[in-house]
Amino acid sequence: MSTQTTQARSDRSHLPLSHPRLPTWAPRLVAALAIAAAGLVSLTLGWGVVAWVLLAVVVFAIALPAWSLKVENGRAAKDRFVTTLVWIAFGTALVPLGSLMWKVVSEGVPVLSAEFFTYSMRNVIGEGGGIYHAIIGTLLVTAGAAAISVPVGILSAIYLVEYGGKSRMARTVTFLVDVMTGIPSIVAGLFAYALFALMFGPGIRFGFGGSVALSVLMIPIVVRSVEEMLKLVPHELREASYALGVPKWRTIVKVVLPTAMSGIVTGVMLAVARVMGETAPLLIIAGSTDSVNWSLFGERMMTLPVFVYYSYMQPGVPPAFGQARAWGAALVLIAIVMALNLLARWIGRRFAPKTGR
Amino acid sequence: MSATATARRPKQRKGDLIFSGTTRLAAILILVALAGVAIFLTVEGIPALDAPPNKLGGAESLAGFVWPLLFGTLLAAVIALVIATPFSLGVALMISHYAPRRLAQPVGYLIDLLAAVPSVVYGLWGIAFLGPELVPVYRWLEQNLGFIPFFAGPASGTGRTILTAGVVLAIMALPIITAITREIFTQTPKLQEEAALALGATRWEMVKMAVLPYARSGIVSAVMLGLGRALGETMAVAMVLSATSGVTTFNLISQLNPSTIAANIANGFPEATGLGVNALIASGLVLFVITFAVNFAARAIVARSERRLQG
Incomplete structure (x- = not known):
C-alpha cells in the first residue's frame, strides 16, 4: 500500500493532487477484525455476548481512526471517529426497541388463547380470565375520544388554514395547540376529574370522562x-372552484377536504393510536373493574393499559397468573397500536394525491 | 388573504357565514379547553392549602408535600435528558446526513415506532427486565465509583431506582428529540453544505460548520420538548420507581428514591379521599404550570427561529 503510493508520487510529481485515502472496504475489514479479536478475548476470558459486542465496538472505534491517522491525516481520522460515534448512537438507540419487543412477544404469546380474548375477569381468582372487558372499554373510550376530537380538530384546522390567515386569533391558536401537545397525560386526567367532580360530586369514575381526558390530548x-x-392542497384547485362561482364553504367541503382526505385519515389514525395507549388519565377518571361495561356514561370502565398496570402491580395471589395476563394484554395493546400505525402510514402513501405539476 | 376577500365582498353568503362561524367556534373551544385545564385544576387544588398532614403524606404544608415530588420530577427528567440528548443528536445526524438514502427512511420509521409504544409497556419492560438487568451495574458503580455522591449506594436489590426511571424516560424522550432535530438537520441549506465540502471539508467538518450552527436553536427547543415529555411522563415512572415519600437525595442507585409528581398522582389517586384528592390535584397543577412553561418557551424559540429563517 504505502510503497505503491510513494512509487506513484515520485513518478508523477512532488506535489500530489490528492492525499492518500483508505480503501472503501477499510471500515468493513476493521469491523471484521474487531469482531474476531473481541471474540477471541471473550472466549478465552469466558465473557458473555454483551461484553463481546461492547469490546468489538471499542476496538473498532479506536482502530479505524488510528489507521486513518497513520495513512490519511488527523482531520480524516476525526471524521471517521465521529462517523463511528454516530453509528454507535444509532445502534444503541435500537437496543431498547429490540429488547422490549422481544420481551413482550416472548412473555405475551404463551398467554394468548381464545379464553383470553373472550372472558372478562369477573369472579376470576388465580388462573384463567381474560381481557374482553378491557378491549371493550378501550374501544369505547377511544371511540368517544375520537367522536369529540375529530370534528373539533378538523374544524379548527380548517379555521386556521382557510379563514384565520395571519390574524392574531389564528396565530394564538396555532401556538397554543403546539403548547397543548406537551400537556402531560396525567394532567388531562386530573382536568377531566376536576370537571366532572364539580358537576357530579367527588369520587366520580366513568368511561366518558376518559374520553374527555383523551380528547384533550x-x-x-x-x-x-x-x-x-x-x-398541501394546491391553491389552484381552490381558485378554479371560486372561478366557477362555488361558495367558499362548498369549495372547502367538496374540493379541499376530499383532496386532503388520505392525509387527514392518516393523521386521525395516528392520533387514535397515540391516545389508545394512554394509561394515566384512564386510571384516574375511568377507574378499573373486573366486569364488562358497555355504557360510557355509567360506572367504572376497564381499559387495556389500565388492565396491564393493575395486573402487574397488584397481581393477586399467586402473582404469576396476574403478571402473565399483564404481558398478554401488553402484547395485544402493542399489536393494536402498531397495526394502526402501519395501516395509517400505508393509507397515507397509497392514497396520497399526486402533487406533481 | 381571507381578510381582504371579505373586505371586497359586500355581502357574505349565509352558508359561508355558518361554516366559518362553526370553524371559528371549534378553534375557540380549544382555547376554552386549555383555559379550563388551568381553571378547574386551580379550583379543585385550592382546598388542599388547608389539608392536614395525614392527607399530605405526612408533610406539614402543601409546599412541603409538593417540593420532594418536584425535586424527584426534575431529577428524573434531567437524568433522562443527559442520556437522551447525545443519542438523539447522533441518530438524527445519522438519518439526515450519514445513512445511505435507502436506509434513512426505514430507520426513521423504526424511531417513530419507539414513540408509538404505549408508556405502560415501557413501564412493564422497565420493572420486569431493565431494572433487574441493571442491578449488577449498580453494584459495580457502588463498589468502584462509590466516592461520587450520585453512586454512594447501598445499591438497590431490585433495580427500581431513579436512575432506572431516568433511563426509561430517556428512551421515551429520544424519539421526540430525534424527530425534531432530524427535521431541522435536513433543512440545512444545501448550498452551504456543498460549499463546505467543495472547500475540502470532511463530512464531520461540514456538519460542524454548516449543519450544527444552522440547527442550534432547533436543537435547544427539541431538547426542551423532550424535557416536557420527561417531566410529565407518568406510568413508566409509576411502575419502575420504588419511591419513598418525602425523600430528597442525589443518590441515584439506592432503595430510597424521591417520587415524581406524575407518578405520585397515579399511585395515590385511586385510593385518595377527601382533601387527599385536592392535594394531588394541586401537585398536578404545579406539574401543569411547569410543563406549560417549558413547552411555551420551546415553541417560542422554534417560532422565532422560523420567522428569522423566512424573513
Whole structure:
C-alpha cells in the first residue's frame, strides 16, 4: 500500500493532487477484525455476548481512526471517529426497541388463547380470565375520544388554514395547540376529574370522562396533522372552484377536504393510536373493574393499559397468573397500536394525491 | 388573504357565514379547553392549602408535600435528558446526513415506532427486565465509583431506582428529540453544505460548520420538548420507581428514591379521599404550570427561529 503510493508520487510529481485515502472496504475489514479479536478475548476470558459486542465496538472505534491517522491525516481520522460515534448512537438507540419487543412477544404469546380474548375477569381468582372487558372499554373510550376530537380538530384546522390567515386569533391558536401537545397525560386526567367532580360530586369514575381526558390530548395532534395536510392542497384547485362561482364553504367541503382526505385519515389514525395507549388519565377518571361495561356514561370502565398496570402491580395471589395476563394484554395493546400505525402510514402513501405539476 | 376577500365582498353568503362561524367556534373551544385545564385544576387544588398532614403524606404544608415530588420530577427528567440528548443528536445526524438514502427512511420509521409504544409497556419492560438487568451495574458503580455522591449506594436489590426511571424516560424522550432535530438537520441549506465540502471539508467538518450552527436553536427547543415529555411522563415512572415519600437525595442507585409528581398522582389517586384528592390535584397543577412553561418557551424559540429563517 504505502510503497505503491510513494512509487506513484515520485513518478508523477512532488506535489500530489490528492492525499492518500483508505480503501472503501477499510471500515468493513476493521469491523471484521474487531469482531474476531473481541471474540477471541471473550472466549478465552469466558465473557458473555454483551461484553463481546461492547469490546468489538471499542476496538473498532479506536482502530479505524488510528489507521486513518497513520495513512490519511488527523482531520480524516476525526471524521471517521465521529462517523463511528454516530453509528454507535444509532445502534444503541435500537437496543431498547429490540429488547422490549422481544420481551413482550416472548412473555405475551404463551398467554394468548381464545379464553383470553373472550372472558372478562369477573369472579376470576388465580388462573384463567381474560381481557374482553378491557378491549371493550378501550374501544369505547377511544371511540368517544375520537367522536369529540375529530370534528373539533378538523374544524379548527380548517379555521386556521382557510379563514384565520395571519390574524392574531389564528396565530394564538396555532401556538397554543403546539403548547397543548406537551400537556402531560396525567394532567388531562386530573382536568377531566376536576370537571366532572364539580358537576357530579367527588369520587366520580366513568368511561366518558376518559374520553374527555383523551380528547384533550388528541385534539392538538389532529389539528396539527390536518393543518399540514390542508396546507398541501394546491391553491389552484381552490381558485378554479371560486372561478366557477362555488361558495367558499362548498369549495372547502367538496374540493379541499376530499383532496386532503388520505392525509387527514392518516393523521386521525395516528392520533387514535397515540391516545389508545394512554394509561394515566384512564386510571384516574375511568377507574378499573373486573366486569364488562358497555355504557360510557355509567360506572367504572376497564381499559387495556389500565388492565396491564393493575395486573402487574397488584397481581393477586399467586402473582404469576396476574403478571402473565399483564404481558398478554401488553402484547395485544402493542399489536393494536402498531397495526394502526402501519395501516395509517400505508393509507397515507397509497392514497396520497399526486402533487406533481 | 381571507381578510381582504371579505373586505371586497359586500355581502357574505349565509352558508359561508355558518361554516366559518362553526370553524371559528371549534378553534375557540380549544382555547376554552386549555383555559379550563388551568381553571378547574386551580379550583379543585385550592382546598388542599388547608389539608392536614395525614392527607399530605405526612408533610406539614402543601409546599412541603409538593417540593420532594418536584425535586424527584426534575431529577428524573434531567437524568433522562443527559442520556437522551447525545443519542438523539447522533441518530438524527445519522438519518439526515450519514445513512445511505435507502436506509434513512426505514430507520426513521423504526424511531417513530419507539414513540408509538404505549408508556405502560415501557413501564412493564422497565420493572420486569431493565431494572433487574441493571442491578449488577449498580453494584459495580457502588463498589468502584462509590466516592461520587450520585453512586454512594447501598445499591438497590431490585433495580427500581431513579436512575432506572431516568433511563426509561430517556428512551421515551429520544424519539421526540430525534424527530425534531432530524427535521431541522435536513433543512440545512444545501448550498452551504456543498460549499463546505467543495472547500475540502470532511463530512464531520461540514456538519460542524454548516449543519450544527444552522440547527442550534432547533436543537435547544427539541431538547426542551423532550424535557416536557420527561417531566410529565407518568406510568413508566409509576411502575419502575420504588419511591419513598418525602425523600430528597442525589443518590441515584439506592432503595430510597424521591417520587415524581406524575407518578405520585397515579399511585395515590385511586385510593385518595377527601382533601387527599385536592392535594394531588394541586401537585398536578404545579406539574401543569411547569410543563406549560417549558413547552411555551420551546415553541417560542422554534417560532422565532422560523420567522428569522423566512424573513
